Amino acid sequence: MNIRIYTILLISLGLVVGIGLGYLLFGHTSPHSHNHSSHNDSAAENGKVFTCSMHPQIRQNEPGLCPICGMDLIPANEQSETDPSILKMTQEAVQLANIQTTVIGETRNSKKFSLSLTGKIQSDERRATNIVAHIPGRIEQLFVSFTGETVTKGQKVARIYSPELVSAQQELLEAVQLKETNPYLVEAARNKLRYWKIGERTIQSIETKGNIQETFILYAAESGIVSHKNVSTGDYLKKGEVLFALDNLDKLWVFFDAYEEDLVHVKEGSNIVFSTPAVPNRKFNARITFINPVIDPTSRTISLRAEVNNALKLLKPEMLVWGQLQKKGKQQQALSIPKSAILWTGKRSVVYIKLPDHLTPTFQYKEVELGESIGDNYLVVSGINNGDEVVTHGSFAIDAAAQLNNQMSMINKNVLIKGVNNSNLPDFSEAVSIEFKTYLTTIVSIYIELKDAFVATNKTKAKEVVGKLINNLSEFSKESINSQEARMYWTNEQEHIHKHSEQIKMVSTIDKQRKQFEFLSKSLIKTVKVFGLQDQTYYVQHCPMANNNKGADWLSQNPKILNPYFGDRMLSCGIVKDTLSLREKKP
Numbered sequence: 270m271n272i273r274i275y276t277i278l279l280i281s282l283g284l285v286v287g288i289g290l291g292y293l294l295f296g297h298t299s300p301h302s303h304n305h306s307s308h309n310d311s312a313a314e315n316g317k318v319f320t321c322s323m324h325p326q327i328r329q330n331e332p333g334l335c336p337i338c339g340m341d342l343i344p345a346n347e348q349s350e351t352d353p354s355i356l357k358m359t360q361e362a363v364q365l366a367n368i369q370t371t372v373i374g375e376t377r378n379s380k381k382f383s384l385s386l387t388g389k390i391q392s393d394e395r396r397a398t399n400i401v402a403h404i405p406g407r408i409e410q411l412f413v414s415f416t417g418e419t420v421t422k423g424q425k426v427a428r429i430y431s432p433e434l435v436s437a438q439q440e441l442l443e444a445v446q447l448k449e450t451n452p453y454l455v456e457a458a459r460n461k462l463r464y465w466k467i468g469e470r471t472i473q474s475i476e477t478k479g480n481i482q483e484t485f486i487l488y489a490a491e492s493g494i495v496s497h498k499n500v501s502t503g504d505y506l507k508k509g510e511v512l513f514a515l516d517n518l519d520k521l522w523v524f525f526d527a528y529e530e531d532l533v534h535v536k537e538g539s540n541i542v543f544s545t546p547a548v549p550n551r552k553f554n555a556r557i558t559f560i561n562p563v564i565d566p567t568s569r570t571i572s573l574r575a576e577v578n579n580a581l582k583l584l585k586p587e588m589l590v591w592g593q594l595q596k597k598g599k600q601q602q603a604l605s606i607p608k609s610a611i612l613w614t615g616k617r618s619v620v621y622i623k624l625p626d627h628l629t630p631t632f633q634y635k636e637v638e639l640g641e642s643i644g645d646n647y648l649v650v651s652g653i654n655n656g657d658e659v660v661t662h663g664s665f666a667i668d669a670a671a672q673l674n675n676q677m678s679m680i681n682k683n684v685l686i687k688g689v690n691n692s693n694l695p696d697f698s699e700a701v702s703i704e705f706k707t708y709l710t711t712i713v714s715i716y717i718e719l720k721d722a723f724v725a726t727n728k729t730k731a732k733e734v735v736g737k738l739i740n741n742l743s744e745f746s747k748e749s750i751n752s753q754e755a756r757m758y759w760t761n762e763q764e765h766i767h768k769h770s771e772q773i774k775m776v777s778t779i780d781k782q783r784k785q786f787e788f789l790s791k792s793l794i795k796t797v798k799v800f801g802l803q804d805q806t807y808y809v810q811h812c813p814m815a816n817n818n819k820g821a822d823w824l825s826q827n828p829k830i831l832n833p834y835f836g837d838r839m840l841s842c843g844i845v846k847d848t849l850s851l852r853e854k855k856p
Contacts, residue, residue, distance in 0.1 A: 368663030406431030543592035723833035
């Protein structure tokens with residue numbers, strides 16, 4: 270009996286010691302674990318959204334770790350969710366993106382406008398000439414022998430032997446002997462030699478001396494630089510064949526490239542001051558004489574041709590030049606903005622303004638209308654005001670964060686302000702019967718089952734549920750829709766839902782099924798907004814990382830996020846965008 274009591278006492282003592290050790294080792298974690306769970310539930314109930322300071326596209330309704338970088342999630346500022354044009358960022362994100370700003374103000378535009386241009390020197394095409402052979406024959410000697418050689422007008426170029434010319438001289442001598450009986454024959458023989466550019470003095474010498482010349486000298490008709498040499502000694506020439514091509518460099522063309530936006534400052538007669546590294550410390554003046562009417566489709570530039578005198582031969586073709594076109598500006602007050610602040614998106618010009626009096630960095634999306642370009646700035650017509658602080662470096666980082674956060678950005682300005690009905694969708698809620706709304710609620714209920722299958726990453730279950738959805742789509746009669754326009758709208762959306770449902774049933778992978786589920790969700794959400802609901806409330810939820818970070822929506826009966834596009838990989842990634850209920854058919 271005593272042994273039994275002693276044994277019981279030992280067991281009791283062991284239990285007490287075990288409980289005490291367990292409390293010492295693990296007891297301190299239990300309260301925190303419990304409180305953390307309570308905090309999560311409280312956060313979810315209060316509608317708080319948590320985000321990552323380095324990856325603002327992450328949006329969850331409970332605290333935790335960022336699925337990208339592993340950092341602790343922090344509460345997102347609620348103001349950025351109500352106004353889609355305003356984005357708040359953490360100090361860490363601003364520093365990481367190296368965001369820089371500039372306060373803009375009105376300035377008096379009294380200086381001369383200067384446009385920097387680059388160009389190249391070319392020879393004047395109008396002053397190019399050729400040295401040609403006026404008589405056929407063989408080249409016996411060349412007096413000009415290489416490309417680049419300077420040729421002056423009247424200079425000997427080549428000595429040519431021409432059998433045809435020898436025959437023409439014989440005809441002239443025979444005609445002279447018959448001059449008394451047939452004077453016209455002499456003149457015809459002389460003209461034949463004149464056509465071959467034989468001078469009068471040479472013709473008189475042939476008639477007087479009676480000697481036939483076997484070779485003749487070709488002379489340069491113009492001065493210039495040999496740009497092409499086409500013959501060599503011993504070559505046979507045809508009448509009119511080119512021996513040398515000459516470029517006259519006394520006057521040159523200078524071609525400058527100007528962008529489309531700069532054409533407003535350019536006109537014929539404008540003066541350009543330019544320089545070239547080949548002639549240091551020397552400025553040259555050229556005047557624009559021609560503006561190419563066609564823009565280069567590759568470089569999006571237009572060619573400006575200017576003329577410059579080159580009597581000293583300092584400039585040479587193919588030299589690179591840097592020019593300045595100066596234009597006197599108007600005396601006026603003008604608001605300008607640095608070019609680095611502008612984000613171009615088709616016809617729209619976008620800037621981001623840093624809002625003052627905010628504890629955390631806050632930026633607002635603004636569209637601006639720009640005037641002409643003035644150096645490194647644009648004149649501002651409208652959109653921003655004097656004293657605004659615009660982002661001049663890091664605008665792309667802010668815009669990328671806005672895109673991922675489903676806010677207004679350069680590629681998406683049609684984001685609606687929460688709580689304001691800006692929808693362009695029609696309202697057909699009064700054009701359908703209660704039976705149709707009940708039927709639509711049934712379709713949405715089956716859709717919720719499909720969504721749950723994707724949350725569970727169960728492609729087999731998804732095919733099974735989507736089959737039920739397809740069957741129910743064909744069971745409803747369109748006669749319950751009173752309006753012809755509403756009936757056509759439902760027919761169109763029904764076809765979309767049916768098509769993407771069939772694709773979910775046919776494709777083989779869960780990723781392809783989810784892609785079709787995105788299209789199906791988009792069409793069904795639109796249908797519910799247009800026709801309304803009977804007595805149920807649904808939530809439009811959004812994952813910014815789905816669809817390759819383009820974002821995707823889905824419908825849910827529960828405000829808690831259960832992501833169908835990633836499943837347990839990122840189960841709680843997303844936000845509640847809209848609430849669809851009987852009273853708010855179109856939020």
